[in-house]
Amino acid sequence: MTTISDKAIQDTLRPYGFSPDGGQCAAIRAYISLLLRWNQRISLTTVVDPMEILRFHFGESLFAAPSVPIEKGRLADVGSGAGFPGLALGIVLPGLSITLIESSSKKAAFLSEVARQLDLRQVDVVRHRFEEVPVSQGKFDYVTARALGNYDDLLGWAHERLVNAGKMVLWLGEDEWRSISFDPSFAWPAPLHIPGTKRRFVLVGHPASGSV
Numbered sequence: 001m002t003t004i005s006d007k008a009i010q011d012t013l014r015p016y017g018f019s020p021d022g023g024q025c026a027a028i029r030a031y032i033s034l035l036l037r038w039n040q041r042i043s044l045t046t047v048v049d050p051m052e053i054l055r056f057h058f059g060e061s062l063f064a065a066p067s068v069p070i071e072k073g074r075l076a077d078v079g080s081g082a083g084f085p086g087l088a089l090g091i092v093l094p095g096l097s098i099t100l101i102e103s104s105s106k107k108a109a110f111l112s113e114v115a116r117q118l119d120l121r122q123v124d125v126v127r128h129r130f131e132e133v134p135v136s137q138g139k140f141d142y143v144t145a146r147a148l149g150n151y152d153d154l155l156g157w158a159h160e161r162l163v164n165a166g167k168m169v170l171w172l173g174e175d176e177w178r179s180i181s182f183d184p185s186f187a188w189p190a191p192l193h194i195p196g197t198k199r200r201f202v203l204v205g206h207p208a209s210g211s212v
Contacts, residue, residue, distance in 0.1 A: 004029060004050055012051065015195045016059040017066040020092060027091045027118050028058060034114055035082060042106045044082040060171060060194055061085030061146070065092060067192050068169055068204050072096055073141030076161065078130045079103075079148040083111050085171070086144065090120045097122050099137065103129045130157055139163045146171035151180055159185050159207060168205040177203045184208060 006025040013020060020028065032050050039045055047056050061084045064070050072095035077086030080100040090098045100115075100123060102108045108127040115123040126133055131153065143158040143166070151170075158168050168186055170177070171194075181188040186205030194200045 004032070004054065008051075009054060012054050013059055013062060016063040017195075018062045018092065024091055028054070030118060031083075031087070031091070031114055034110075034117060038110050038113075039082075042110065044107065044110060055196065057082070057084045058088050059196070060200070061088035062092060063192075063194055064144070064169055064202055065089060067202065068142075068167060070096065070142055070144075070167075070169065074138070075099070075142040075144060076101060076130075076133075076137075076140045078143060078145045078154060078157075080111055080125075081107055081146075083114055085146055085169075087111065087114055087118075087120070087123065089144075090115070090123050091118065094122065098124070099140070100125045101130050101133055102127060130154065133161075137161075140166060142167050142169055144169045144171075151176070155180070155183055155185065155205075162207055164207065166207065168207075170203045170205075172201055172203055174199040174201065177201050180205075 006022055009025045009028055010019045032053050035044060047053050064085060074097045076099045078101045080086050080102045086098050086100045100111050102111060105127055108125050112125045139161055141163055143162055145154055177191045185208055187208050188205045191201035191203045
């Protein structure tokens with residue numbers, strides 16, 4: 001594939017509120033290379049142009065870091081798939097302890113390989129459906145999911161697994177966030193519009209007062 005320069009990566013990601021340093025640019029390039037190679041064998045993404053991967057996958061994922069914000073603590077990424085947003089956030093937030101929850105053994109193998117190749121030692125891959133994740137995994141400061149579906153079950157699970165001041169962070173279309181925002185177990189501030197999109201948002205919920 002054509003190598004993307006540091007400047008191209010930085011210029012592409014800047015509208016999303018993040019400008020990676022040289023080491024992070026190198027990690028992003030390596031990730032894209034692994035993604036495209038594995039995508040020839042297993043279905044990870046329909047987006048195969050490197051610049052579109054940068055915008056659609058990395059840009060949308062990293063937008064949450066400054067805007068939510070997501071900082072240090074423990075994060076559970078549910079239905080990680082190709083690793084977005086969890087692995088992308090792991091590249092830029094080394095102080096974040098990340099649990100990637102993925103039921104597909106092939107996708108879990110991909111996630112483990114990316115974490116190994118990029119030396120993301122704070123990343124743990126759990127091959128389970130989220131409902132089957134052992135309680136011994138503990139509670140999380142953030143639960144994230146991008147275009148996952150099955151939101152009723154997910155919100156119920158997150159409600160039990162988030163700390164009192166935790167955040168539920170969802171990447172959604174407009175119809176989805178309007179529907180989810182009626183869930184009374186979470187307080188839902190206004191959604192965050194993802195730059196460069198028409199109707200894609202990040203919706204951040206906090207466990208409603210007295211509901212945990």
